[in-house]
Amino acid sequence: MLVPGPLVVAALMSDFLQGTRWLGSNPVKEGELILGEWTIRYLVAALAITPLRRTFGWNWLQRDRRTFGLAAFFYGLTHFLWYALIDIQLDGAELAKDLTKRTYIVVGFTALLVMLPLALTSTRAAIAHLKRRWVTLHRAVYAVPALGIAHWWMSVKADIGEPIVYSFVFAVLLGWRVWHARRDTSGNATAIQPRASTS
Numbered sequence: 001m002l003v004p005g006p007l008v009v010a011a012l013m014s015d016f017l018q019g020t021r022w023l024g025s026n027p028v029k030e031g032e033l034i035l036g037e038w039t040i041r042y043l044v045a046a047l048a049i050t051p052l053r054r055t056f057g058w059n060w061l062q063r064d065r066r067t068f069g070l071a072a073f074f075y076g077l078t079h080f081l082w083y084a085l086i087d088i089q090l091d092g093a094e095l096a097k098d099l100t101k102r103t104y105i106v107v108g109f110t111a112l113l114v115m116l117p118l119a120l121t122s123t124r125a126a127i128a129h130l131k132r133r134w135v136t137l138h139r140a141v142y143a144v145p146a147l148g149i150a151h152w153w154m155s156v157k158a159d160i161g162e163p164i165v166y167s168f169v170f171a172v173l174l175g176w177r178v179w180h181a182r183r184d185t186s187g188n189a190t191a192i193q194p195r196a197s198t199s
């Protein structure tokens, strides 16, 4: 599950200390990109569970939803730390400039900020404590792929193949939810009608 992250860090260390080229000619950039992509992949995995469960009855997947969601958050955090510690080397002026002048950094940062309260409230105790407010809060999860994909689109210079594929995948996953919610609502309306007409 969490294997790609440690592998990227190990590859970077090997590239710097042993002169290997696991991460190619620009290991700092490559590691950053790999961690960003895994953030998106774990988001896909987390958001795919409900449609798969409801469509195919694979209820055993349910227990993995939180794991995938938390993995997405930790990869997003590691991607950010990689950028802050290794890419710009904790240069406060550079960070301030990026957070004010580079829109894709602001959008990525916003995505991570949205994920933070979701990760913090993913414990059983928080779910029990927040009750319906937890459901409302966790609807914010739908903003994360939108922000993450926008961040990706804005950052790519040439190859837009992968952002296109992931945009399509998220559109299907979110579209399924809209369709399902509408179907549930119209189903309820039909169910209520006979009672209403008898009054």
Ligand code: HEM
Pocket: 032, 033, 034, 036, 037, 039, 040, 043, 076, 079, 080, 083, 105, 108, 109, 110, 111, 112, 144, 145, 147, 148, 149, 151, 152, 155, 156
């Ligand atoms: C926390 C603030 C974030 C910062 C500062 C940040 C920074 C960056 C940077 C510098 C790049 C490399 C752009 C380039 O030069 O090509 C990048 C790429 C990327 N980031 Fe982020 N990012 C952040 C959050 C996120 C989040 C939350 C996600 C996912 C939801 C994400 C997903 C990606 C993806 C998919 C790529 C492109 C990977 C590729 O081209 O293969 N980032 N990010």
